[in-house]
Amino acid sequence: MKPQIKIILSNFFFEYETPRQVLVRNKKVAVACRIIQMGVLGYIIGWVFMYEKGYHAIDTAIGSVFTKMKGVSLTNISGEERIWDAADFVFPEQGASSFVVMTNYIATVGQQQDKCPELPDGKNKCTTDKDCDKGKYKRQMTGRCISNTSTCEIYSWCPVEDDRQIPDPAILLTSENYTLFIKNSITFPHFNVVRSNLVESVNQSYINTCLYHPKTDPLCPIFRLGDIVELSGFSFSEIARLGGAIGLLIDWDCNLDLSIRHCEPKYEFYGLYGTGRNDKEKPSLGYNFRYAKYYVEKGVEKRTLMKVFGVRIDIIVNGRAGKFDIIPTLTAIGSGVGIFGVATVVCDLLLLHFVTKKDFYKNMKFKHTEIPEETPALP
Amino acid sequence: MKPQIKIILSNFFFEYETPRQVLVRNKKVAVACRIIQMGVLGYIIGWVFMYEKGYHAIDTAIGSVFTKMKGVSLTNISGEERIWDAADFVFPEQGASSFVVMTNYIATVGQQQDKCPELPDGKNKCTTDKDCDKGKYKRQMTGRCISNTSTCEIYSWCPVEDDRQIPDPAILLTSENYTLFIKNSITFPHFNVVRSNLVESVNQSYINTCLYHPKTDPLCPIFRLGDIVELSGFSFSEIARLGGAIGLLIDWDCNLDLSIRHCEPKYEFYGLYGTGRNDKEKPSLGYNFRYAKYYVEKGVEKRTLMKVFGVRIDIIVNGRAGKFDIIPTLTAIGSGVGIFGVATVVCDLLLLHFVTKKDFYKNMKFKHTEIPEETPALP
């Protein structure tokens, strides 16, 4: 068997097959065909390679964000002056990527565990004790109806909060001038690249003086709260009064074939939960939450309940880096060659079905196995 | 040289090559071949295009979540009634996407900086002062052994917390009826689409009355805590006592070729850290953390230490949108044509190796360069 294997191997290595082709001299078909082929080639080179960078392997970033608010507000409520600094108005305090800046509040000072009548907000009137069924859902009633307020008595932190009237204008309207400093670090784990939003051009002296502006200072990591609100499409006085949520998108789109210096963040702002960009959806107005400051007075636990209205800022990092890689390149080429094959099929269709001399061309292209044309009837 | 270039160009544009082919009239091979080809075609059209939507460009969502818990619990511990509202039992308070609802606790009231004996939990007995080595790891010992408790004296917030007995049943068992309101906003940055979980059919009047139910109200953004727990496979009384972590997945799978109205969230629930879905893994029981409420009494700083057991809910947004795009479409077509090529190779293999008249077909298909068959031996 050995010599036979040798022949097969020698045939395999020293002989190579290439398809036989007909060169069709037909202007119409040839021009149409070349235009289709050049269109495909143009699409592959121009669009897939140049524009969409089909030769790029893509990695998405994992990021980490640190924030710091700065600012002081002075309020004057019925003659009592009070200062608010960052420790008072930022929640949570440790500089997370999602936080709330208080702009308005309803404080209920000195609540303690007790029984007191519900807030008469129109929906919960009672006339007799029977209206105050003990087992009722969601409220812990004592079963008594208080004639003063015409509401049921409940177990509660007393006095109950009165949030029927939201302060207007917002108490901390000067929060417009607070500044937000953002540090953002991203990692492209696939490419082993780490990058910070404090890029080369953002040095210490620049940070000390700059303020973000979409046109003039697009890389400054310090933002005025009022600017953020307005760039996201809200009116500051409205959002300050009722609260609202804003998405601050840090968008990284990096081409790592170029110098890393060109890998820079882009900041975008939009209202969350339906407002902003897409105004077909109805805005869900307002953002508020309650928190309590507990203390002990004369052995009794008390709390100051704050209903906080504020600007909630969600910092969202969206990072994407591309870098030349052989696999997507060859995949793009391979699939491009495939599309070339489609072009050839289309050309053949034209040639064999839409041309006057189509039978002649069919004869040229195809050979039938039934009537072998290679054996000419010789005399 | 100019005329030659002209000839080359004219050849290029007016002449086009198409492969010559043999039409093989062999039923077996032809049928086999057509079946393979139609299988490939069916796969490409049916599976890649229709089912997997290979013509779609894909974008993943970046999302933002706001939560609000509502509910009140009344507890009665040795005669002392106490009311718990959202400001008391939600951590953190500002409505983050990951939060804890307290369902059980061990409170240690009035701790202050002092020296006191360790908790006798069986593992840290001492008989003489020698057993209480000052430099010991993790505890700050004074070096004395207290005979009363047979434990070492330590520097600590005193009295030390006694968490040997977890309250059973959970103190805030009524937390089952708390409700959770979720607002979720997602953005598909590539497609510039913003969407909220308060979709068109979820209007204000619906929100006021609805409660999530997987079958009847799958879009209602208000969830009963007890339902969440049960849908994720836990028993409420158990999780309330020892705590546990639940993933609440908001799943968006949007086809942006259709109306945006069909882009709706799906809510899913599962136990985290090993329980739930996949019960081959052992559940890691319990979820608890400690926090302190500080206060000053008669000039001395004190704190109330709370060991909180609760339901931790992690809201995870998983969004994916597809939209028709020319590049994935052509890539799918191109790679489909490539697979067609594989089909042709398989057919040829059948023809040239597994058919009785294979040598005849070989002769038809191949032309050898050594013995040119085109020159018939003429007389």
Next chain:
Amino acid sequence: MKPQIKIILSNFFFEYETPRQVLVRNKKVAVACRIIQMGVLGYIIGWVFMYEKGYHAIDTAIGSVFTKMKGVSLTNISGEERIWDAADFVFPEQGASSFVVMTNYIATVGQQQDKCPELPDGKNKCTTDKDCDKGKYKRQMTGRCISNTSTCEIYSWCPVEDDRQIPDPAILLTSENYTLFIKNSITFPHFNVVRSNLVESVNQSYINTCLYHPKTDPLCPIFRLGDIVELSGFSFSEIARLGGAIGLLIDWDCNLDLSIRHCEPKYEFYGLYGTGRNDKEKPSLGYNFRYAKYYVEKGVEKRTLMKVFGVRIDIIVNGRAGKFDIIPTLTAIGSGVGIFGVATVVCDLLLLHFVTKKDFYKNMKFKHTEIPEETPALP
């Protein structure tokens, strides 16, 4: 018309076309061609399939992280001993994936709302009241210059914080020995796989005793704070004094074709915001934030302001799972066949342009439609 359709269908099903080919016996071209083809085949099989697992469908994980710090520090500031436990030094307390461990602080005890002179930090000197313009940006001045400190009087929480001197060494330097316990749960929604970092080999008895070490205990979920800091490239005494941010990356790279047991996390550590891995970028030194503990003393609201320096740890989950899937497999094959087509084009180029007998081969390969060669001039 029916018989004609029958003929077309019978032709379609019983006749199949295969390209005619020339077998070229030219050692140079054949060997070059085979080498190119085998290179392409090797690339497709070896690289795309074996190394890059081109037959895998990929899913990225959505994860959830729970953390718990343990440890106690004893400080002695001017004779006053004080104990710090986890409830005192972790922010936020509920075990989030991003948290801060306090290692140093500046406490300003007993602040209350008042007027007091600004801190004389060199930049804000005044000599007369005129220097203290009421409307000035960022500070709420009363308009008076205090001669004692030569600074303006401001509305503020008084006394103002004096952060000119950061305690050196860090007050809580023993925080090096704190331990961090991490529970991480990930979900591959596409594959419906849930996995926890407490893998099979990490059982309860192992957790009770183990401590993470990159070489000997790479799966132990308990980390010493000092180790984390050093593995991320910081010096502990420095970071403890000024604070810093560390990324703790939990990297899952799972091949779900194998047993799920092999799907294990890998822990990586690096400094955020410019330090660490990539030391071309300048580190942005320090991490601090302020928070306030409020209390009421004799009816007056007071607060203890803490400027906290600490180690911020951001736990980032990066999960990726691959599983055999027919679509990527066929896409890879199809695009491989496409690249094969490129190889054929290159071979033909060699044959038709760089070989001495090229005109002979051209003649063999191409048939011109103008001078039909099939009609031999017979006598």
